[in-house]
Amino acid sequence: MADKRGSRPHPRGRRPAGENTRAALLDAARAEFTERGFDGATVRAIAQRAGVDAAMVNHWFGGKDGLFVAAMEIPVNPEEIVHRILDGDPQQAAERLLRTFLSVWDTNGGGALTALARSVASHEQAAQMMREFLSGMVFGPVVSAVAPDQLELRAALCGTQVLGLGMIRYVIRLEPLASAEHNTVVAAIAPNLQRYLTGVL
Amino acid sequence: MADKRGSRPHPRGRRPAGENTRAALLDAARAEFTERGFDGATVRAIAQRAGVDAAMVNHWFGGKDGLFVAAMEIPVNPEEIVHRILDGDPQQAAERLLRTFLSVWDTNGGGALTALARSVASHEQAAQMMREFLSGMVFGPVVSAVAPDQLELRAALCGTQVLGLGMIRYVIRLEPLASAEHNTVVAAIAPNLQRYLTGVL
Numbered sequence: 001m002a003d004k005r006g007s008r009p010h011p012r013g014r015r016p017a018g019e020n021t022r023a024a025l026l027d028a029a030r031a032e033f034t035e036r037g038f039d040g041a042t043v044r045a046i047a048q049r050a051g052v053d054a055a056m057v058n059h060w061f062g063g064k065d066g067l068f069v070a071a072m073e074i075p076v077n078p079e080e081i082v083h084r085i086l087d088g089d090p091q092q093a094a095e096r097l098l099r100t101f102l103s104v105w106d107t108n109g110g111g112a113l114t115a116l117a118r119s120v121a122s123h124e125q126a127a128q129m130m131r132e133f134l135s136g137m138v139f140g141p142v143v144s145a146v147a148p149d150q151l152e153l154r155a156a157l158c159g160t161q162v163l164g165l166g167m168i169r170y171v172i173r174l175e176p177l178a179s180a181e182h183n184t185v186v187a188a189i190a191p192n193l194q195r196y197l198t199g200v201l
Numbered sequence: 202m203a204d205k206r207g208s209r210p211h212p213r214g215r216r217p218a219g220e221n222t223r224a225a226l227l228d229a230a231r232a233e234f235t236e237r238g239f240d241g242a243t244v245r246a247i248a249q250r251a252g253v254d255a256a257m258v259n260h261w262f263g264g265k266d267g268l269f270v271a272a273m274e275i276p277v278n279p280e281e282i283v284h285r286i287l288d289g290d291p292q293q294a295a296e297r298l299l300r301t302f303l304s305v306w307d308t309n310g311g312g313a314l315t316a317l318a319r320s321v322a323s324h325e326q327a328a329q330m331m332r333e334f335l336s337g338m339v340f341g342p343v344v345s346a347v348a349p350d351q352l353e354l355r356a357a358l359c360g361t362q363v364l365g366l367g368m369i370r371y372v373i374r375l376e377p378l379a380s381a382e383h384n385t386v387v388a389a390i391a392p393n394l395q396r397y398l399t400g401v402l
Contacts (some may be wrong), residue, residue, distance in 0.1 A: 003268060047359050076395075088339065108244050115322075117321075117322035117368075118317060118319060118322035119369075120372055120373055121315050121316075121318035121322060121372050122319050127372065127373050127374060130373050131373055131374065135375060136375070152376065152377055153377050153378070155374045155390065156369055156376065156377060156378040157378070157389055157390065159365070159369045159373075159375055159378075160362065160365035160368070160369045160370075160378070160390070161269055161361065161362060161365055161393070162365070163365045163368050163373075164361035164362055164363070164364045164365020164368065165361045165365070167318075167321075167361070167363075167364050167365065167368060168335075168357055168360045168361045168364060171328065172321055172328050172335070172360075172364075173332065174331055174336060175353065175357065176334060176354050176357060176363070177354070177357040177358070177360075180380035186310040187402070188358055188402050189358065189361070191396070192362070192397070193395060196391070196393070197229050198267075201388070201389050
């Protein structure tokens, strides 16, 4: 490791040296997640590929989930999203889910979502990471906690509604949804999303 | 017009000379639709910009709608889509809508949809054309024919569900929806889509 690091110059001005470790881990993570998927990729292999100690993953990203999210440039921690959605009456989980996504996406006017849409439509790597993210880190855990059956189907159905809302509101910006208040969006969509979560399919 | 055409060489081999007219109309249409929107753009202005007679729009594209669709590279005539969806019991319009989109998208494995998603996430021009297409040519006419009220909201909500299904099934390819049979997809999604079309919002 010392050899590797010593073989290229590091900026030693205002930028912390650790930023190089962080960037190397992100590059290695994107490569490993793409080759092996979220479950197949190990922290050990990613760290090895980056030429750094595996403890750096926890140090910089809090673990494999955080590294994955950082690699996808998702502006929020999925564990926090899931926690917010599950905190309360399961029959109102859809409303909380929608409010959570709306507030995350609104923070930068949907820019992150637009970049993500471009990315998943352009690169198989990004599409695969999006699959892992949707099924493994957000809708999967939510559905597991509230649904009686057909977990995978429900998770994918939730994906259609939530991602579709994001595309129409932030990417295509179709009115009246593009400018609608959160309450309006929630009133219109939550009953449908709730059926995907806990209703009869 | 003769001057314009005479000022550049035309291939006169196997390619029909009219193909140049067609291509010029497509270029002019993309520019006019972007600047003025679908309603604001006129056949006359598009033809003038292309340096050809307005009758060429009917000749090559069957009218403004057909020209718009060709400019967006949508592989199917929206009038035909709308006709198929409206032909029958309004309470089953959602099922027909889903079956229509599934069969259109399936024809090239979702490739056209992936290209469209990349395009709308990359270019404001494409996003604007997509808005016109969704609200003016597909969901707008369908909702107008079956819905009691809130036409624009219903059309946009239909957009979230249909485009979201397309993104999950064909672009991100999340299972089980990516490989599900049409009947499975329709059974799961049609009730939700039907609420957007004719239900209580």
